Amino acid sequence: MTNQLLDIQNLSKAFEDEHILTQTSFFLQESKTLSILGKSGSGKTTLLKIIAGLEKQDNGTILLENNDITTLSAHKRNIVYLYQDALLFPHLNVFENIAFGLKLRKINAQEVKNRVTKMLYDLELQKHIHKMPTQLSGGQRQRVSFGRALIIQPKILLLDEPFGALDVDTRKQMQRLCKETLKQYKITTLFVTHDLKEALIMGDQIGKMQSGVLKTFKNKEEFLNDPSTGIKEEIEFWKNIHANEE
Amino acid sequence: MIRKALIPVFMLMVTFPIALLLLLSFGKSWVYPNIFPDQFTLQHWNDIYQINSELLMVTLKSIGISLGVSSVVTLLSFFSSKHISYSVYKSRWLFLAYIPYVFSPVILAATLQFYFTFVDVSGTFFGVILAQLFITYPFGVLIFSNFWNPRIKAIAELSNTLGGNSWITFYKVVLPLSKGVLLLCFFQVFLISWFEYGLTALIGVGKIKTLTLSVFQYIQEANIFLAALASCLLIIPPMILLYLNKRFIFTNQQTI
Numbered sequence: 398m399t400n401q402l403l404d405i406q407n408l409s410k411a412f413e414d415e416h417i418l419t420q421t422s423f424f425l426q427e428s429k430t431l432s433i434l435g436k437s438g439s440g441k442t443t444l445l446k447i448i449a450g451l452e453k454q455d456n457g458t459i460l461l462e463n464n465d466i467t468t469l470s471a472h473k474r475n476i477v478y479l480y481q482d483a484l485l486f487p488h489l490n491v492f493e494n495i496a497f498g499l500k501l502r503k504i505n506a507q508e509v510k511n512r513v514t515k516m517l518y519d520l521e522l523q524k525h526i527h528k529m530p531t532q533l534s535g536g537q538r539q540r541v542s543f544g545r546a547l548i549i550q551p552k553i554l555l556l557d558e559p560f561g562a563l564d565v566d567t568r569k570q571m572q573r574l575c576k577e578t579l580k581q582y583k584i585t586t587l588f589v590t591h592d593l594k595e596a597l598i599m600g601d602q603i604g605k606m607q608s609g610v611l612k613t614f615k616n617k618e619e620f621l622n623d624p625s626t627g628i629k630e631e632i633e634f635w636k637n638i639h640a641n642e643e
Numbered sequence: 644m645i646r647k648a649l650i651p652v653f654m655l656m657v658t659f660p661i662a663l664l665l666l667l668s669f670g671k672s673w674v675y676p677n678i679f680p681d682q683f684t685l686q687h688w689n690d691i692y693q694i695n696s697e698l699l700m701v702t703l704k705s706i707g708i709s710l711g712v713s714s715v716v717t718l719l720s721f722f723s724s725k726h727i728s729y730s731v732y733k734s735r736w737l738f739l740a741y742i743p744y745v746f747s748p749v750i751l752a753a754t755l756q757f758y759f760t761f762v763d764v765s766g767t768f769f770g771v772i773l774a775q776l777f778i779t780y781p782f783g784v785l786i787f788s789n790f791w792n793p794r795i796k797a798i799a800e801l802s803n804t805l806g807g808n809s810w811i812t813f814y815k816v817v818l819p820l821s822k823g824v825l826l827l828c829f830f831q832v833f834l835i836s837w838f839e840y841g842l843t844a845l846i847g848v849g850k851i852k853t854l855t856l857s858v859f860q861y862i863q864e865a866n867i868f869l870a871a872l873a874s875c876l877l878i879i880p881p882m883i884l885l886y887l888n889k890r891f892i893f894t895n896q897q898t899i
Contacts, residue, residue, distance in 0.1 A: 451800050471803040472812075478804045484797055488819040497815075498805040549805060 408457035432600025449478035483538035485530035498549035536567035667871035713833040720783025728791035740781035749841035766850035774846040
């Protein structure tokens with residue numbers, strides 16, 4: 398039995414006359430990943446930014462472990478928001494980037510060193526410890542960004558299409574590594590993507606965002622059988638291609 | 644091959660006027676049509692070090708004005724440019740920042756003169772600094788408007804979600820990233836202020852003399868030796884800035 402960690406109640410947001418989020422409600426279970434699918438402009442990023450405290454909602458409540466964090470500043474929430482771009486601090490090397498959050502928490506130097514070394518090992522980055530961000534590949538930068546977030550053991554990790562800028566092979570590797578590491582560190586995650594396959598691979602639970610409304614599915618079966626997800630059309634498409642080739 | 648040959652020519656074109664000015668600053672008498680002065684002396688340079696030396700006072704005053712203007716503009720425009728760059732009315736504000744350059748600084752000074760006289764700051768040290776702010780502040784805003792881009796905003800937000808409050812994010816993330824552009828703005832504004840003539844002459848109403856004004860004055864008086872000396876003093880700070888610029892900004896950009 399898992400606990401309900403995040404409870405979103407009736408979140409709404411509009412920019413001038415445009416409604417971005419409309420009465421969005423859902424909850425997130427501890428140590429689980431909720432994949433949110435949606436097209437560009439469907440309100441996914443706004444939802445994540447509101448949960449992170451980087452954007453203010455017009456209405457609604459955010460409960461984290463039953464505490465109301467609706468008006469709490471971003472730096473006090475312990476919710477990390479990662480962008481598609483790794484956004485490593487360009488003036489810091491790999492070690493310093495990963496250690497950033499720990500140093501802010503005034504953890505002693507030896508402990509920082511031990512934890513960063515372990516994280517580098519878990520993310521297969523040991524060889525790159527002293528490199529600057531410009532000396533890393535796209536996948537390596539994304540892993541450093543991931544490690545920098547995980548090491549502070551956030552209550553929730555918000556991933557906004559984190560592998561969108563990577564090539565197919567690196568993307569696959571990152572999905573595997575990310576899934577394993579999230580499981581190992583027991584991190585509760587909201588994973589936003591527009592890639593159907595990625596949503597299925599990464600999520601324990603799936604949701605679909607459409608025109609500012611989030612619909613969550615009880616399980617993957619329900620998601621696969623729902624005509625609004627478009628997944629049946631996708632399966633038919635690949636079946637037809639296969640049939641035509643034969 | 645041509646490039647190699649052009650480098651010494653270019654070097655000569657740059658160094659010759661400086662060398663000539665330096666030579667003239669040691670001159671004592673010069674008669675047409677001689678190229679170089681007949682006699683040389685250290686007296687002009689020695690005079691600078693006298694406590695009552697007018698040129699020393701003018702130099703110090705010029706340094707004071709330029710340092711004051713560049714420090715205020717760098718600080719003020721750094722923070723205000725952030726709000727302008729992230730404002731929904733960004734293009735409107737940036738359009739306003741170009742207005743002082745659409746008018747020339749002299750016309751701007753003529754417009755300001757009335758108000759400056761009215762509040763009695765015309766012909767004062769403070770008045771000249773204030774007047775120069777009118778043209779250099781928008782310049783600073785324009786320099787920083789490229790720095791405050793969505794990427795910097797996202798990096799700062801990321802630092803926030805990692806646990807950094809506004810001050811820590813500024814001190815540990817934004818400041819190190821902005822070091823280059825801060826120095827660039829400071830140097831550029833210092834140079835604008837240092838070589839500013841028309842606006843300073845009008846607002847200073849002859850009471851505030853800067854080194855640039857003195858060079859023109861000595862030239863008008865046909866005092867070529869003092870004009871050369873003042874010119875030498877005038878180019879020393881820009882040369883130091885050029886060196887610092889190369890040493891720090893360029894190195895910084897290489898690292899980042």
